[in-house]
Amino acid sequence: MNQSADEQGDAAASQCEGAEGRPRGRPGRRTGPSVTRERVLSVARARFAARGYTATTIRDVAADASVDPALVHYFFGTKDGLFAAAMALPVNPAVVLRGVVADGPEGLGERLVRAFLGVWDDPVSGPALVALVRSAVTHEGAAEVVRGFMGNEVVARIASVLGRPDATLRASLAASQLVGLAVARYIVRVEPLASADHDSIVASMAPALQSYFTGGLEEQHR
Amino acid sequence: MNQSADEQGDAAASQCEGAEGRPRGRPGRRTGPSVTRERVLSVARARFAARGYTATTIRDVAADASVDPALVHYFFGTKDGLFAAAMALPVNPAVVLRGVVADGPEGLGERLVRAFLGVWDDPVSGPALVALVRSAVTHEGAAEVVRGFMGNEVVARIASVLGRPDATLRASLAASQLVGLAVARYIVRVEPLASADHDSIVASMAPALQSYFTGGLEEQHR
Numbered sequence: 001m002n003q004s005a006d007e008q009g010d011a012a013a014s015q016c017e018g019a020e021g022r023p024r025g026r027p028g029r030r031t032g033p034s035v036t037r038e039r040v041l042s043v044a045r046a047r048f049a050a051r052g053y054t055a056t057t058i059r060d061v062a063a064d065a066s067v068d069p070a071l072v073h074y075f076f077g078t079k080d081g082l083f084a085a086a087m088a089l090p091v092n093p094a095v096v097l098r099g100v101v102a103d104g105p106e107g108l109g110e111r112l113v114r115a116f117l118g119v120w121d122d123p124v125s126g127p128a129l130v131a132l133v134r135s136a137v138t139h140e141g142a143a144e145v146v147r148g149f150m151g152n153e154v155v156a157r158i159a160s161v162l163g164r165p166d167a168t169l170r171a172s173l174a175a176s177q178l179v180g181l182a183v184a185r186y187i188v189r190v191e192p193l194a195s196a197d198h199d200s201i202v203a204s205m206a207p208a209l210q211s212y213f214t215g216g217l218e219e220q221h222r
Numbered sequence: 223m224n225q226s227a228d229e230q231g232d233a234a235a236s237q238c239e240g241a242e243g244r245p246r247g248r249p250g251r252r253t254g255p256s257v258t259r260e261r262v263l264s265v266a267r268a269r270f271a272a273r274g275y276t277a278t279t280i281r282d283v284a285a286d287a288s289v290d291p292a293l294v295h296y297f298f299g300t301k302d303g304l305f306a307a308a309m310a311l312p313v314n315p316a317v318v319l320r321g322v323v324a325d326g327p328e329g330l331g332e333r334l335v336r337a338f339l340g341v342w343d344d345p346v347s348g349p350a351l352v353a354l355v356r357s358a359v360t361h362e363g364a365a366e367v368v369r370g371f372m373g374n375e376v377v378a379r380i381a382s383v384l385g386r387p388d389a390t391l392r393a394s395l396a397a398s399q400l401v402g403l404a405v406a407r408y409i410v411r412v413e414p415l416a417s418a419d420h421d422s423i424v425a426s427m428a429p430a431l432q433s434y435f436t437g438g439l440e441e442q443h444r
Contacts, residue, residue: 172415173403175415177398177402177430179412188401
C-alpha cells in the first residue's frame with residue numbers, strides 16, 4: 001500500500017464527493033478517486049469476510065476506510081452494489097434480479113432462468129461468478145458472504161413477490177435450482193446440460209421453477 | 223508403502239478369492255486382504271483422476287494393482303462400487319438410485335428427494351459427500367470423475383425410465399436440482415432451506431422434480 005497515494009486519493013475523493021455526484025477525470029485513469037475506491041473495496045472484502053453480508057453496513061465500511069458513507073454510496077450505490085464490486089462481479093446480480101421479479105410471479109420461472117443463463121454464459125461475468133461459487137463452496141468466510149447475499153438479496157426478493165405463507169422456503173428452493181444449474185452446467189459440466197442451448201433448458205426448467213412460485217395455488221396437488 | 227506387507231496381502235487375497243466369495247478374518251483387522259484392498263483403492267483413485275470415470279475399467283485398475291480383475295469385482299462389485307469406495311463414500315449413490323428409479327417415473331420426484339435427503343443428512347455419508355462435491359467444484363481431476371459418474375450412473379439411469387425423446391436433458395436438469403440442494407443446504411447453507419425439515423422440502427421440491435420427469439406428458443404446457 002502506498003500511503004501517500006492513499007492520502008492523495010482521499011483528497012481527490014473529497015473533492016469528487018462535493019461535485020454533485022460526478023467523478024472528476026476519466027474512469028480508466030488511476031487517479032485519486034480510483035485509489036480510494038480500491039481501498040473501500042479492500043476494506044469491504046475484509047468486512048464481508050469477517051462479519052458476513054448481513055452484519056456489514058455501508059457505514060462500517062466507510063469508517064474502516066476513513067471516508068464518508070456518502071462517498072461509498074456515491075461509488076457503489078447500495079450494499080448489494082458494494083458486494084458485487086468487492087467480489088469483482090462485472091454485473092450486480094441483485095440489479096438483474098430486481099428487473100426479473102418486477103413483473104410478479106406469473107412467468108417468473110422463465111424470466112429467471114433466461115436471465116440467469118444470460119449472465120452465466122456471458123464471457124465476462126460467467127468466469128467471475130464461477131470464481132465466486134468455487135470460493136463459497138470451499139471457504140467458510142466466502143460461504144458466509146454468499147449465504148447472506150443469497151438470503152437478503154435473492155431469496156427475500158423472490159419471496160416478496162410470491163405472496164404465500166411458505167414463500168421464503170419456496171424462494172430458497174428455486175435459488176437452489178439455480179445454484180445447481182450453475183454448478184452442473186458451468187463448473188462440473190455434466191452433459192447434456194453443459195452443452196444444451198438456452199431454449200432447451202428454458203423449456204424444461206421454467207415449469208419446474210414455476211412450480212415453486214405458483215404450484216399448488218391454481219391447481220390441486222397431484 | 224510396505225512392499226513385503228503388500229506381497230503378503232496378495233497371497234492372502236489370492237486365497238481369499240478362491241474361498242467362494244467369503245473373506246477370511248474379521249473386516250476390522252488389517253490383514254493381508256485389506257492391504258491389497260487399500261492398494262486397489264489407491265490405484266483406482268489415481269486412474270479415475272487421470273482418465274475420468276467413463277474411461278476407467280475394472281480391468282485397468284486390476285492391471286495397475288497387479289491383481290486379477292475378479293478380485294476387484296469380489297471386493298467392490300461393479301465400477302460404481304469401486305468409485306464409491308475410492309471416493310471414501312460410506313454409501314454407493316448408484317445403488318441408492320437403482321432402488322429409487324426401479325418403480326418408474328410416477329412419483330419419482332418424491333422418492334428421489336426423500337432418498338437424497340436421507341443420504342445427505344446421514345452423519346456418516348453426509349460429510350463424505352460434502353467433501354466429494356467440494357473437490358469436484360475446485361479440482362478439474364475430481365470434476366472429471368464426478369462428471370463421468372453423474373453422466374453414466376445418475377443421468378443415464380434416471381433417463382432410462384423416463385421413456386421420452388428429451389429424457390437425458392431432463393434427467394440432467396433433475397440432477398442439477400439435487401446438486402443445487404446439496405450445495406445450498408449442506409455447503410453454503412442458505413436459509414430457510416438449510417434448516418427446513420424433510421417433509422417441507424419434499425412438499426415443494428417433489429412437484430418441481432416431477433415436472434422434469436412427467437411434465438408436458440399428461441397435461442398441456444401452461
